[in-house]
Amino acid sequence: MTSWPELEAMPNKLVNYGVTDNGIAIIELCSDSDGNPLTEGKTSVNTYTRSMWEDIDQAILNARFDDDVTVIMMIGHGEKFFSAGASINYLNTLTPRYKYFFCLHANETLSRLEQTPKLVIAALNGHAIGGGLEIAMAADIRIGLKDNGSVGLPEVSLGVLAGTGGTARLSRLVGKAKAMEIMVTGRKFSFEEAQEMDLVHDVYDSTNNEEFRSDVMDYASQFTLPYAAAKAIGNIKRSVQSGMEIPLEYHLALERELQSDLFQSNDAKTGIAAYVEKKTPRFEGA
Amino acid sequence: MGETEVLEKYKPNFEEWINQFNEWQSRIGFDSAWLGDYRFEIKFDWDSAGDTIEFGDFEGMPKWERRMQIPQQSVRDAIISMISVQGDTEFGSVEQQWHLLDSAPTEYDKKSAMRIMCEEQRHGWQMAYVLCNYFGDQGIREAQKLLERNSAANPIRGESDRPRLLGSFNEPIDNWLDFFCFTHFIDRDGKFQLKMLSTSSFKPLAASMGPMLKEESFHLGTGANGLRRIVKQGVIPVALLQKYMNKWVSTGLDLFGVDESTSAQWAYVYGIKGRYDEREAGIPADREHLNEESRMHYFDELAKEMERINKGRHEGQPELFIPSDNFNRSVGKFVDIRTDVHGEPFEGDEEAWTQYLHENLPNDEDVAELNEYFKEEWIQYREWKD
The missing domain is CATH 3.90.226.10 (2-enoyl-CoA Hydratase; Chain A, domain 1)
Structure with a gap:
């Protein structure tokens, strides 16, 4: 609210x-x-x-x-x-x-x-x-x-x-x-x-x-911190907005890079750990 | 209980759902004329719902009053699922029971069953309303599905009809002993589920529960009262009655779901579904064993209820008892563990086990025997009072 x-x-x-x-x-x-x-x-x-x-x-x-x-x-x-x-x-x-x-x-x-x-x-x-x-x-x-x-x-x-x-x-x-x-x-x-x-x-x-x-x-x-993984949302947007305008193979490459960026983020660590521990994640957007 | 709000006007999407509901009644065999002057109403008790989320990871935040306030899609999906399952059981029970009306032992029992079926349908209405009114297109689709499934136990079924979601609501209710067992054991489980949702973080769901719980108490009271009247009459042998207890207790216990349930844990984390005694517990929840804890509360209540039922038994008759919670389970850690009705390990082979179940659960000969007793005055007479 x-x-x-x-x-x-x-x-x-x-x-x-x-x-x-x-x-x-x-x-x-x-x-x-x-x-x-x-x-x-x-x-x-x-x-x-x-x-x-x-x-x-x-x-x-x-x-x-x-x-x-x-x-x-x-x-x-x-x-x-x-x-x-x-x-x-x-x-x-x-x-x-x-x-x-x-x-x-x-x-x-x-x-x-x-x-x-x-x-x-x-x-x-x-x-x-x-x-x-x-x-x-x-x-x-x-x-x-x-x-x-x-x-x-x-x-x-x-x-x-x-x-x-x-x-x-x-x-x-x-x-x-x-x-x-x-x-x-x-x-x-x-x-x-x-x-x-x-x-x-x-x-x-x-x-x-x-x-x-x-x-x-x-x-x-619902898309704001700490309950939403804002960094992941940003990368999804980048992949869709930019990727749709380039050939598929390049889009897939872009997607991999964006995913790699997320894998290294604190948010990914937080999200995966929270799921395993059955807690609601608190994301930082980084 | 606070003051109950009864809604006077509905939005068009729910009006459309009502048309589908009327078609559902005809399709599943329920004659709408049986309703008499009963009118379905949408009721909310906002006071008892509370304003602040009471448990879980969102504890202390204001309860969500609209879909858009729910912070994550996973939480929204879990709430929709919870409401859908609850609604599914409400309509399922009507599909299981309506065919018994013609064979009611007394006018009192017929009218009681009719009232139960009306109120179960109202509960289904309530859940459909919450889906249609609060969850947009996704909710409308789920509300429609409530009317598309049909209990496998309904004598009127299309070949392509999909069954109800939970096993108990596909179990045949062949006779009035089954009916009293169902209302005593399964509707009592229903009371537990409603109570657990009464503290929900989604306020319209929590506010729905007060009026539903009030009505549900008549349903399980009808079951307990019916079993007491049967025992007092003393026509049906206790040994035969015991087999029905054995059958329905294990079914009721299964309804609480698997042990160490992750979905129960998530529902608790999201604040959607609490413990049976959430407001009174005073200690942190054991989140990994939520279903087990609810099941134990239920099991304890069954034992106390059975003491009351036994008080009416004829002198020299054995007592009815609640079978072990390990016996004949289809859900949880005892699925593959064979025990007798007292919870002792069963030592025999496969053939012996089949024979044991044959002797301790209702079989074809028992049903035939029961049908003979039904020709007598098998249940204590009771007058209906308006």
């Missing part, structure tokens, strides 16, 4: 960041429909601009370098949106060359998230549309709040494609045929349908957003 931590605004005030006592880093996206910091009377839509990516990037690095952090949770501020993706009004002001660098930065940031050997959970407290879903797809686990949002990649209706890893990650997650259908139609669909195609891992029927936050926090807590 982990409490939600005090969150502090990152420099551009578009992301709130905090760490729970048990090492869950919260990255909360927080902006209005134009991608500006929230002001009174505005609704959280959590659209992004270059400034938000700078905040996200910094938050990921904070979590990565913090040895106490074992899990990263991404969530949207407010009750209706995880993130509606890029601010269209903002995009409209940019030159094509600037847009290219904007996408490159977003891609690099999501790769950073994907390559960090700590479990990333996207808590979809509301709609995850366009770039919002692209952020969620770079997470390792996605959990939706029942009847409180939808997902989709509708970029085609703007004459573009889902260019922050959308076409690449969706096809890897749900298969080529399904991904094509979703992206060429640009349709939005429920968390339940997303769960049927394994795009979303679970849909919680929490009674409201606050309870959902509590439920996903409890879920995330």
Whole structure:
């Protein structure tokens, strides 16, 4: 029963960041429909601009370098949106060359998230549309709040494609045929349908957003020290995320190296000894 | 006991399970009209469940109220398994017993058996509810499985039906002497299991146990009372009754599981299932011999109950006794050790052993003899009072 931590605004005030006592880093996206910091009377839509990516990037690095952090949770501020993706009004002001660098930065940031050997959970407290879903797809686990949002990649209706890893990650997650259908139609669909195609891992029927936050926090807590072998979880992630993109024989080699790393860890000694002695292991993450 | 909460509304997934339950009743031969005005309810006693984990490696932490609070998947799996086994026994006993209703010796016994079957089904409901409500898709699947298995002892069975999980719930209950033995010995075991789960670290499971224990006491009381009435009537010879004691005591002892059980140990480590006297014990648990300790408590209680049953015997009649806990065991360290009903090593060869079992456990001739006694006033009459 982990409490939600005090969150502090990152420099551009578009992301709130905090760490729970048990090492869950919260990255909360927080902006209005134009991608500006929230002001009174505005609704959280959590659209992004270059400034938000700078905040996200910094938050990921904070979590990565913090040895106490074992899990990263991404969530949207407010009750209706995880993130509606890029601010269209903002995009409209940019030159094509600037847009290219904007996408490159977003891609690099999501790769950073994907390559960090700590479990990333996207808590979809509301709609995850366009770039919002692209952020969620770079997470390792996605959990939706029942009847409180939808997902989709509708970029085609703007004459573009889902260019922050959308076409690449969706096809890897749900298969080529399904991904094509979703992206060429640009349709939005429920968390339940997303769960049927394994795009979303679970849909919680929490009674409201606050309870959902509590439920996903409890879920995330199972991956924290001392009860979870956080180092092993990190290595599993590295093997899956990196290994899937290389030939099998290289993937197997990578897996062996990661396993060898774990065999030498205190956690492996602790885990195996506890099993033999019929005790619950207390892992250190090293 | 604290105040019991009775749930008024269910979520859709449990409503769906109820539809499957109604189909199960028809499939296994239980006529829902027999329920009369009985309504299944989900009951929780949250006060008696406690707020803090009482034993094991998580002792002192708040009890888990939701699946997501359970710190490890292995703990979640163990809880689901525990609830599934408990639920499986509840439905299994109904499948074993419903066919006896037409041959009840008195209206009192028929109504008692009916009440037991209603309450066992309610207990099954309760376990299915906890699975469906707290354990997501995995729980829903396990709750469905409770209705897919069918006791091997049920006269109505499909060829592909899988049996119930525990041996005792696949044993035929052919007649009313078996029924009283089952409720006395096996439902008493049930009381032990429920009590051991009443201190569980998973609060909805612990909170389910108070109301279930209250109802279970009627079930084993029916068994003890029935055996007392049979002994008082004095029609069925004690020697014949003793064979049924020999059969059901060993079955009841087996239900506690293997000696030096690792699964019992893990359940204790996780705080899921405690000792029978967990709140009163006052000393650390011997984690490697948890099943043995529970079994001994049960065995001691059987001996005391047998003293009460014997008080009603006719003058000059021998006493019934509880056979040795070493006799005729199918689980534990005595599986391959042959002893007589008094626990003394059996010295004879294979043929002699078969003959000994034939003489000390109910055989075909005994059943035929028993059926003749059933034509007489074989059990003391008792009036049903609403």
